[in-house]
Amino acid sequence: MTAQRACGVGDVAVSAALKVELDGIDVAIVKDSAGAIHAIGDNCTHGDISLSEGFVEDETIECWAHGSQFALRSGKPLNLPAFEPVPVFPVTIVGDDVLVDVQNPLNLN
Ligand code: FES
Numbered sequence: 856m857t858a859q860r861a862c863g864v865g866d867v868a869v870s871a872a873l874k875v876e877l878d879g880i881d882v883a884i885v886k887d888s889a890g891a892i893h894a895i896g897d898n899c900t901h902g903d904i905s906l907s908e909g910f911v912e913d914e915t916i917e918c919w920a921h922g923s924q925f926a927l928r929s930g931k932p933l934n935l936p937a938f939e940p941v942p943v944f945p946v947t948i949v950g951d952d953v954l955v956d957v958q959n960p961l962n963l964n
Contacts, residue, residue: 858947858954861894865951872907872916877957882944883907884953885927887914893927894944894955901937930962 859877861884867873872885874897881897883906891914897905899918906925910917915924915933923937930940942960946953 857958858956861953861955863951864953870911872911874905874907880957885911885916887927892946892953894946895930896941900939900941
């Protein structure tokens with residue numbers, strides 16, 4: 856178990872994202888429109904853009920630069936120009952803490 860504290864549950868608003876760095880990896884902690892918390896790689900796979908600066912809608916986050924949307928559960932881009940997924944990291948909520956395991960992405964092997 857390599858999960859570590861990323862932030863507090865209340866540190867991220869609904870339909871918003873917070874950028875954190877864990878083990879040297881930039882991670883976007885995203886609270887979707889239903890209030891569920893996700894952790895994905897913060898860097899858009901199309902360019903050097905922080906996804907946490909993008910727009911959260913339902914279970915997606917949209918890169919502000921060229922409009923690719925990424926599914927928060929799978930990391931997959933839903934439209935071009937991005938065509939490679941971002942990593943999705945396991946999230947555990949313990950009390951008010953959001954724990955993320957950046958060493959074991961769920962979707963990339
Ligand atoms: S940099 Fe994100 S879609 Fe182009």
